[in-house]
Amino acid sequence: MSTSIQGGPSLPQERKLVTAIPGPKSQEILARKNAAVASGVGVALPVSIVAAGGGVLVDVDGNSLIDLGSGIAVTGVGNSAPRVVEAVKQQVEQFTHTCFTVTPYEGYIAVSEKLNELIPGDFEKRSALFNSGAEAVENAIKVARHYTGRNAVVVFDHAYHGRTNLTMGMPAKNIPYKDGFGPFAPEVYRVPTSYPYRDGLSGAEAAANAISQIDKQVGFNNVAAVIIEPIQGEGGFIAPAPGVLPALQQWANEQGIVFILDEVQTGFARTGDMFAAQHEGVVADIVTTAKGIAGGLPLSAVTGRADIMDSAHAGGLGGTYAGNPIACAAALATIETYEAENLTERANQIGAVITEFFTTLQQSDDRIGDIRGRGAMQAIELVESGSKAPNPALTGAIAKFAADNGVLVLTCGTYGNVIRFLPALAISDELLLEGLQVVADALAAN
Numbered sequence: 001m002s003t004s005i006q007g008g009p010s011l012p013q014e015r016k017l018v019t020a021i022p023g024p025k026s027q028e029i030l031a032r033k034n035a036a037v038a039s040g041v042g043v044a045l046p047v048s049i050v051a052a053g054g055g056v057l058v059d060v061d062g063n064s065l066i067d068l069g070s071g072i073a074v075t076g077v078g079n080s081a082p083r084v085v086e087a088v089k090q091q092v093e094q095f096t097h098t099c100f101t102v103t104p105y106e107g108y109i110a111v112s113e114k115l116n117e118l119i120p121g122d123f124e125k126r127s128a129l130f131n132s133g134a135e136a137v138e139n140a141i142k143v144a145r146h147y148t149g150r151n152a153v154v155v156f157d158h159a160y161h162g163r164t165n166l167t168m169g170m171p172a173k174n175i176p177y178k179d180g181f182g183p184f185a186p187e188v189y190r191v192p193t194s195y196p197y198r199d200g201l202s203g204a205e206a207a208a209n210a211i212s213q214i215d216k217q218v219g220f221n222n223v224a225a226v227i228i229e230p231i232q233g234e235g236g237f238i239a240p241a242p243g244v245l246p247a248l249q250q251w252a253n254e255q256g257i258v259f260i261l262d263e264v265q266t267g268f269a270r271t272g273d274m275f276a277a278q279h280e281g282v283v284a285d286i287v288t289t290a291k292g293i294a295g296g297l298p299l300s301a302v303t304g305r306a307d308i309m310d311s312a313h314a315g316g317l318g319g320t321y322a323g324n325p326i327a328c329a330a331a332l333a334t335i336e337t338y339e340a341e342n343l344t345e346r347a348n349q350i351g352a353v354i355t356e357f358f359t360t361l362q363q364s365d366d367r368i369g370d371i372r373g374r375g376a377m378q379a380i381e382l383v384e385s386g387s388k389a390p391n392p393a394l395t396g397a398i399a400k401f402a403a404d405n406g407v408l409v410l411t412c413g414t415y416g417n418v419i420r421f422l423p424a425l426a427i428s429d430e431l432l433l434e435g436l437q438v439v440a441d442a443l444a445a446n
């Protein structure tokens, strides 16, 4: 294995294929994966990565791929971003772990202070840190139940919230998340939401539908929490019609229901604001964050109103690794990078490039049914020509063509017919456009 490849941002920002994808060395490693790793752990693109930075992934065969997924919206600041590398190096030399709930350290507290400051809401807040997005969602619900003394949790069509037992009952998609993995946790209720491309409802209509179903099926007085992604991620980058989120927020507040925004995928500059809720001035009681928080180190957070968050007794929240000191150091450096490099602005520029590119292409290809998203969280929904029938076959073919040609794109959507673009905010316009052109070539070839 080459040791001369420099990690991080010093990698040449180029698409360069020196073998077929996957190359021979990747194939050898993937054969070992098949023999050693449980089959349930699938891979989207079967190459073995040795370095990544800016907008590229470099594999073991020396191929340089354009990365339009950033590890599912995690490495927003770029892979091995300089501030993150420096902070991690310093922390790893000081100490790697104490368990915060045994003997605390300042990094955890500093991350909490920063989140309390950044997350919308002009009130006193508290945060608690965890390892994964699912764990943050679980803990947000624990807190909401403890605070309200109620059990029911309301989720929405097209939702995703994770893969642990409680959160596995929350996604609206059977394959791959739930099939054969039940029984699921009780007291999770699903109601319709808003899918502007497909339902044509106004925000007021969609919110009224949801609230009416909650009333009939659950009863407001039984609901501990309503949880919603401000833009649904795995469900297909569906931004609800304007007005849905403010209406739900207002109704939840009136009913003493904890309003939780799951910003695990949308948070941290991704959508062109630090948090997607800012777009409509929505203020949640609790916000869950993870993915973009720490430049690739595992960390998640629950941040909310002090009275709600403080309602859980001491010892009720925590976990051995929760808020690991290295992950906290990385988070502080990552958040500093978003702010110092003005990456919300950059996310909007990236969004404009993607939107313009596909708007032009759509004029000559009506299989691009919808182009949507905000900031650097953009998607195209692919349909059969002349209709809105989902076209998952074309979607898969495009992802495959792109991979074969050195571009990583991720798919998503309840109907499996959405290609999502989540590039690192560190990507150049040039590289981004080169990647998009490969998607256009894929459309032309299919």
Ligand SMILES: *Cc1c(COP(=O)(O)O)cnc(C)c1O
Residues within 6 Å of the ligand: 131, 132, 133, 134, 135, 137, 160, 161, 162, 163, 229, 233, 234, 262, 263, 264, 265, 266, 290, 291
């Ligand atoms: C990814 C995701 C989760 C789960 O996060 P993990 O870190 O994979 O557990 C939860 N909610 C949303 C909106 C996500 O996108």
